[in-house]
Amino acid sequence: MLRVENLWVEVAGKQVLKGVNLDIAPGETHILFGKNGSGKTTLLMTIMGFSSYHITEGRIFFKGEDITHLPPYERAKRGIGLSFQRPPTIRGIKTRDIINICGRGRISADDLAERFQFQDFLDRDINLGFSGGELKKSELLQLIAQDPELTLLDEPESGVDLENLQVIGEAIRNLLQKHIRRKRAKSGLIISHQGFILNYLEADKGALMWNGRVHCRGNARELFKHIQEKGYEECAECIAEFMK
Amino acid sequence: MHSRIHEIKEAAESAKDKKGTYGPDIDLSQYKKNATPHPYEEKLGSFGPEESDKLTAVGIDISQDQRSGTFLLKDQSVIHCRTKQDGLEVLSMKEALDRYQWLEEYWWKAVSVDADKYTAQAELSLNDGYFIRSYAFAKSLSPIQACLYMGVENLSQNVHNIIIAEEGSELHIITGCATAPYVLSGLHIGISEFYIKKGAKLTFTMIHNWGRDVMVRPRSAAIVEEEGIFLSNFACLHPVRSLQLYPVTRLVGQGAIARFHSILLATPGSDLDTGARVFLQAPQTRSEIITRAISTGGKIMARGHLIGEVPGIKAHLECMGLLLSEKGGIHAVPELEGKVGGVDMSHEAAVGKIAQEEVEYLMARGLSEEEATSTIVRGFLDVRIEGLPPSLQEELSRVIKQSEKALM
Ligand SMILES: Nc1ncnc2c1ncn2[C@@H]1O[C@H](COP(=O)(O)OP(=O)(O)OP(=O)(O)O)[C@@H](O)[C@H]1O
Ligand SMILES: [Mg+2]
Numbered sequence: 001m002l003r004v005e006n007l008w009v010e011v012a013g014k015q016v017l018k019g020v021n022l023d024i025a026p027g028e029t030h031i032l033f034g035k036n037g038s039g040k041t042t043l044l045m046t047i048m049g050f051s052s053y054h055i056t057e058g059r060i061f062f063k064g065e066d067i068t069h070l071p072p073y074e075r076a077k078r079g080i081g082l083s084f085q086r087p088p089t090i091r092g093i094k095t096r097d098i099i100n101i102c103g104r105g106r107i108s109a110d111d112l113a114e115r116f117q118f119q120d121f122l123d124r125d126i127n128l129g130f131s132g133g134e135l136k137k138s139e140l141l142q143l144i145a146q147d148p149e150l151t152l153l154d155e156p157e158s159g160v161d162l163e164n165l166q167v168i169g170e171a172i173r174n175l176l177q178k179h180i181r182r183k184r185a186k187s188g189l190i191i192s193h194q195g196f197i198l199n200y201l202e203a204d205k206g207a208l209m210w211n212g213r214v215h216c217r218g219n220a221r222e223l224f225k226h227i228q229e230k231g232y233e234e235c236a237e238c239i240a241e242f243m244k
Numbered sequence: 245m246h247s248r249i250h251e252i253k254e255a256a257e258s259a260k261d262k263k264g265t266y267g268p269d270i271d272l273s274q275y276k277k278n279a280t281p282h283p284y285e286e287k288l289g290s291f292g293p294e295e296s297d298k299l300t301a302v303g304i305d306i307s308q309d310q311r312s313g314t315f316l317l318k319d320q321s322v323i324h325c326r327t328k329q330d331g332l333e334v335l336s337m338k339e340a341l342d343r344y345q346w347l348e349e350y351w352w353k354a355v356s357v358d359a360d361k362y363t364a365q366a367e368l369s370l371n372d373g374y375f376i377r378s379y380a381f382a383k384s385l386s387p388i389q390a391c392l393y394m395g396v397e398n399l400s401q402n403v404h405n406i407i408i409a410e411e412g413s414e415l416h417i418i419t420g421c422a423t424a425p426y427v428l429s430g431l432h433i434g435i436s437e438f439y440i441k442k443g444a445k446l447t448f449t450m451i452h453n454w455g456r457d458v459m460v461r462p463r464s465a466a467i468v469e470e471e472g473i474f475l476s477n478f479a480c481l482h483p484v485r486s487l488q489l490y491p492v493t494r495l496v497g498q499g500a501i502a503r504f505h506s507i508l509l510a511t512p513g514s515d516l517d518t519g520a521r522v523f524l525q526a527p528q529t530r531s532e533i534i535t536r537a538i539s540t541g542g543k544i545m546a547r548g549h550l551i552g553e554v555p556g557i558k559a560h561l562e563c564m565g566l567l568l569s570e571k572g573g574i575h576a577v578p579e580l581e582g583k584v585g586g587v588d589m590s591h592e593a594a595v596g597k598i599a600q601e602e603v604e605y606l607m608a609r610g611l612s613e614e615e616a617t618s619t620i621v622r623g624f625l626d627v628r629i630e631g632l633p634p635s636l637q638e639e640l641s642r643v644i645k646q647s648e649k650a651l652m
Contacts, residue, residue: 050608051600052601071607071613072608073613073616081608088602090602090606091623092620092622092625092626092627093606097623101606101610104610125623146609146610
């Protein structure tokens with residue numbers, strides 16, 4: 001579904017990604033861990049096609065097509081959706097408007113909001129004054145309306161309370177068709193610090209972003225447990241060992 | 245009283261050559277002083293399709309179905325003037341002055357006649373204007389519409405209006421100011437004096453749509469008494485050579501409120517110098533001045549001046565400017581003046597291009613770059629105005645929508 005080849009990305013004159021390789025098969029969900037500032041958001045924003053992330057080398061393929069130089073809406077049209085870590089506020093554009101844009105007329109914003117107890121936000125300017133948890137919910141609602149084939153989630157659980165964590169976890173499960181076993185078509189790439197997401201869905205793979213590169217591919221739960229117990233310091237040593 | 249009228253004339257004479265404080269100076273002599281009179285129309289029927297479109301574009305409902313009264317000044321003649329609702333009064337200014345001796349007390353009371361040569365000319369060469377009043381505790385069911393229209397080239401139109409919302413009443417006015425589609429130049433001077441009495445509410449929505457080379461000099465002021473509410477909205481979204489206005493409002497009674505919303509668009513060659521100044525002179529008075537300005541190549545000066553004179557007042561100024569072109573410019577001049585402790589005054593201003601981050605956020609949701617940009621611009625202009633009747637909010641949204649084509 002998604003294939004990233006030797007991706008080098010510069011942001012504001014700084015080399016952030018330094019040769020990322022990634023392969024997500026149809027139906028697979030990958031979890032990406034990594035320290036603050038290691039380049040996780042940069043990777044997702046680059047996959048979505050944001051112009052301030054300059055690709056200096058490498059390529060991105062989606063369903064076999066080279067999308068390295070396509071603008072974001074072409075990627076959205078092809079089936080990529082992103083939940084932002086820090087979405088911008090746009091004055092004068094209501095949450096309802098943006099859900100309608102995402103849904104392209106196939107879904108009722110009111111019904112969707114009702115399902116997630118988000119009715120009060122429909123007529124508010126998008127993201128204006130939203131709390132941390134509300135931002136995450138709003139992002140997720142937009143993605144549900146959009147119904148992408150590849151879902152990119154940048155810290156969907158940060159700042160979300162326990163009760164809503166369950167709501168959001170369930171929503172992500174649906175988005176990724178976790179209830180379907182065979183013939184599952186939807187893929188995901190999820191950034192997580194707390195690993196709560198692992199309580200809600202089975203991830204196929206886990207990986208670690210370290211200084212602009214992806215390492216330690218393997219079982220997501222094991223990797224997370226390891227990070228939890230040993231911290232990123234040991235990862236540093238292990239990676240240094242590996243890089244020799 | 246007669247001595248007052250005499251003094252007014254003298255003051256006007258003395259200010260005949262006094263330049264305005266802001267905006268480019270205008271040579272008044274280059275405009276025609278007199279226009280051919282037009283007959284009164286019982287039913288508005290003399291406007292052709294293009295002219296009607298222009299009137300619709302400034303919020304005028306020619307059928308009058310959705311209005312509780314209409315006033316229409318064409319060039320220098322009042323061609324229509326009537327009310328449909330008891331408790332609301334619409335008269336031509338000249339008739340009102342004849343009818344009501346007491347009106348002299350309101351004449352040039354809020355606005356100074358010797359402010360500049362434009363106020364002076366309005367006094368010395370008055371064409372006419374409207375007098376709109378809501379009686380005590382009357383509530384207007386639908387808005388009253390007033391239209392100031394110029395149908396000939398290079399005319400000077402000098403208007404003086406008085407609006408009185410008597411105690412406890414509620415009055416909604418929509419004013420459309422326009423030139424005929426084929427008129428390119430002219431001068432419009434409009435004096436408006438607003439008196440909002442105790443507990444009254446006045447909403448005043450003014451929409452301008454001029455010819456490319458028209459000069460516009462409105463001069464208005466309001467006095468708001470105890471618990472009175474003055475809501476003033478202004479949209480100018482079409483080319484005009486130079487428009488300069490800076491209305492003054494005095495909140496003289498406890499708990500009085502004034503809110504200003506301006507929606508401005510400056511196309512190449514247009515120069516808009518606008519603002520609002522509010523004196524908060526009584527406890528618990530509140531004021532808000534909100535401006536949304538877009539330049540596609542023209543110049544906009546967005547002023548705002550809030551003066552807090554007593555403790556316990558609250559005032560806020562907000563100016564958002566979008567530059568959609570490399571040319572032109574937006575200059576926000578927010579001023580806050582607290583004269584005593586215990587005032588709560590703030591301002592927020594931002595001028596710039598559309599944030600790429602916002603455009604791309606919408607692109608990530610499936611909009612093309614152009615669609616994303618126009619969605620953001622539309623949202624930027626589409627200000628929800630608290631306290632405005634839904635029908636007027638719709639009217640304003642419609643006017644904004646119509647002008648969007650010119651924007652993109
Ligand atoms: N617009 C920018 N200007 C300057 N530096 C930037 C910009 N965007 C990203 N960076 C830098 O790039 C590096 C990677 O940032 P990125 O947001 O990808 O990290 P992250 O792994 O998502 O971190 P976190 O876990 O804190 O979200 C950081 O050092 C960050 O400061
Ligand atoms: Mg991040």
